[in-house]
Amino acid sequence: MGTQLKPGIAQPALILAALCLCLLPARSASTDTPEPSKYIGPGSCAATSCHGSVKPVAGSRIYQNEYSTWILEDKHSRAYGVLTGEVGERMARILKLESKAGDAPKCLACHALYSAPEQRGRQFEMGDGVSCENCHGPASAWLGPHTTRDWPHEKSVALGMHDTRNVIHRTEKCLECHLGTKNKFVDHEMIAAGHPDLFFELDSFSAVMPRHWKVPRESAPGKPAEDAAWAGVRDWGTGQAVQLRGEMERLVWRARNERFDKKDVWPEYSELSCFACHHSLGPAKDSWRQAHGYEGRRPGDPAWNSSRYAVFRLLAKQIDSGNGQELDKRMLTVSNEMSKLNPDRAAVANAASAAVPLAQQIAERLAAMQYDQAVTLRMMQRITDDAENIAIADERAAEQAAMAIDSLYIAYARDTKPANDAEVRGAINVLFQQLENPSSYNADQFAVALRRIRPMLH
Numbered sequence: 518m519g520t521q522l523k524p525g526i527a528q529p530a531l532i533l534a535a536l537c538l539c540l541l542p543a544r545s546a547s548t549d550t551p552e553p554s555k556y557i558g559p560g561s562c563a564a565t566s567c568h569g570s571v572k573p574v575a576g577s578r579i580y581q582n583e584y585s586t587w588i589l590e591d592k593h594s595r596a597y598g599v600l601t602g603e604v605g606e607r608m609a610r611i612l613k614l615e616s617k618a619g620d621a622p623k624c625l626a627c628h629a630l631y632s633a634p635e636q637r638g639r640q641f642e643m644g645d646g647v648s649c650e651n652c653h654g655p656a657s658a659w660l661g662p663h664t665t666r667d668w669p670h671e672k673s674v675a676l677g678m679h680d681t682r683n684v685i686h687r688t689e690k691c692l693e694c695h696l697g698t699k700n701k702f703v704d705h706e707m708i709a710a711g712h713p714d715l716f717f718e719l720d721s722f723s724a725v726m727p728r729h730w731k732v733p734r735e736s737a738p739g740k741p742a743e744d745a746a747w748a749g750v751r752d753w754g755t756g757q758a759v760q761l762r763g764e765m766e767r768l769v770w771r772a773r774n775e776r777f778d779k780k781d782v783w784p785e786y787s788e789l790s791c792f793a794c795h796h797s798l799g800p801a802k803d804s805w806r807q808a809h810g811y812e813g814r815r816p817g818d819p820a821w822n823s824s825r826y827a828v829f830r831l832l833a834k835q836i837d838s839g840n841g842q843e844l845d846k847r848m849l850t851v852s853n854e855m856s857k858l859n860p861d862r863a864a865v866a867n868a869a870s871a872a873v874p875l876a877q878q879i880a881e882r883l884a885a886m887q888y889d890q891a892v893t894l895r896m897m898q899r900i901t902d903d904a905e906n907i908a909i910a911d912e913r914a915a916e917q918a919a920m921a922i923d924s925l926y927i928a929y930a931r932d933t934k935p936a937n938d939a940e941v942r943g944a945i946n947v948l949f950q951q952l953e954n955p956s957s958y959n960a961d962q963f964a965v966a967l968r969r970i971r972p973m974l975h
């Protein structure tokens with residue numbers, strides 16, 4: 518067991534390692550053929566000297582209270598519980614699942630560490646919900662070594678840890694559950710049975726989780742520290758690009774009927790604008806939809822849900838105009854085709870798959886570029902300048918704009934608080950108020966509220 522402990526290691530690290538190792542399942546020495554990595558459960562990380570401290574530990578590179586944060590504040594620790602609760606059980610009945618939701622692979626896939634039985638270690642518990650190893654990868658191979666002093670992150674990654682430090686990989690990890698894959702998904706059938714619709718934005722969702730990691734990360738020797746404020750802007754932008762890529766990949770497998778059970782419905786309603794079908798009707802003269810016409814589609818055909826693109830396209834063009842314009846062409850095809858009653862599968866698949874590498878290139882640029890106050894200001898200005906287009910796109914697009922302005926403004930105002938800070942924050946709150954009742958969302962009112970922020974930004 519002790520092969521990874523180098524002689525002469527400093528005392529505190531030794532104690533730490535010893536305390537954590539007692540929870541480890543037996544594992545062969547590194548010279549033997551490695552066993553397949555196993556999931557060993559969050560209990561293995563919970564020792565007070567590892568990640569289970571009640572408070573952040575002073576002077577430590579990491580907080581060391583990650584477990585406490587997860588179990589007390591993070592909804593992921595209760596993700597299994599919602600399946601066995603009233604809503605989960607009701608959903609299972611409506612969907613006529615063969616078992617209760619708490620036993621159904623269809624639900625466990627995202628609400629627990631649902632892994633192959635041979636990958637489950639002794640301490641594994643389905644009831645732990647979405648736990649450390651859902652995001653950080655199976656730990657049996659790296660749990661021991663990663664407690665040793667100066668053990669590099671890269672070596673853990675080589676042993677099966679997910680590289681969540683890389684913001685692109687991090688977003689991909691979140692999106693496995695917050696957008697879905699061909700093996701696990703939330704479709705309109707599930708939504709109609711009571712599941713919340715899925716939407717995502719990396720920076721806001723990380724804040725809500727809440728984050729159990731330091732921003733900025735302490736710099737590695739010889740490398741500059743991450744800049745705290747601009748890390749949020751980078752996360753927002755990169756997250757947007759990865760999200761669009763993920764959505765295009767999802768459209769491709771849906772269009773090609775590659776879902777694991779080959780039972781795809783086409784068009785799948787959850788790809789469309791929810792409130793095209795689900796809004797309240799009033800007198801014709803009061804309808805903003807009728808007033809704006811139905812650009813790019815026949816009146817009455819439900820539009821594609823463009824929320825993952827309506828805001829991001831502005832950013833894409835700002836930082837990479839070549840790829841941004843190319844992407845725009847593909848997305849116009851996707852949007853026009855998906856906004857027909859019976860979209861052509863091949864046309865959608867072709868345009869969406871052509872958009873994937875473009876979104877990836879933009880993601881890479883966004884992950885690597887330098888941010889500052891001027892860039893952030895321009896991003897906010899572009900969004901407010903485009904208020905009308907975003908607003909009529911969809912309620913969900915408006916929601917992305919509100920989250921974007923909120924994230925960007927927090928970063929923008931972090932170090933030098935603008936004199937009109939209270940006024941701007943009040944105006945951002947108004948955006949969120951406009952979204953409180955999505956079925957009675959009004960595009961014209963939202964556009965006014967978003968545009969109102971423009972002159973406040975300088």
Ligand code: HEC
Binds near residue numbers: 623628715
């Ligand atoms: C693709 C991943 C995925 C699958 C599959 C999935 N869920 Fe979810 N579920 C989520 C996510 C993500 C959320 C949180 C959504 C949010 O708040 O943005 C959630 C939220 C919920 C909630 C609301 C929880 C709350 O705190 O209000 C319930 C209930 C639920 N899911 C039940 C189910 C059931 C039952 C199934 C199986 C029929 C299922 N889920 C399958 C990802 C999934």
Ligand code: HEC
Binds near residue numbers: 568587650652653680
């Ligand atoms: C929903 C996903 C998720 C869950 C669940 C989760 N983490 Fe994390 N964790 C992250 C992300 C994302 C980061 C930040 C990215 C990074 O810097 O690696 C992070 C960062 C960390 C860090 C800091 C790493 C560093 O080098 O700064 C530690 C330590 C950590 N997590 C431990 C845990 C433990 C222990 C648990 C379970 C009790 C847990 N995490 C559960 C996603 C998750």
Ligand code: HEC
Binds near residue numbers: 592651691721722
């Ligand atoms: C294995 C699937 C899975 C992964 C990976 C995952 N989540 Fe979740 N997430 C869920 C489920 C399921 C819920 C719903 C839990 C509940 O409501 O009890 C949820 C809920 C949340 C919530 C609470 C939403 C709300 O409405 O309050 C936030 C925030 C969140 N996730 C952020 C993230 C972030 C950020 C990442 C990536 C670092 C991530 N998640 C990765 C499955 C996942």
Ligand code: HEC
Binds near residue numbers: 711714786787793794
């Ligand atoms: C093309 C039209 C269409 C689109 C787009 C659509 N739905 Fe539906 N939805 C329906 C129909 C039809 C029903 C069944 C209503 C009934 O039987 O009363 C339904 C049912 C529902 C229900 C259950 C009914 C209720 O009153 O509680 C919910 C919730 C729901 N949809 C949410 C959504 C969400 C969220 C989206 C977007 C992700 C969406 N729908 C997209 C047509 C649509």
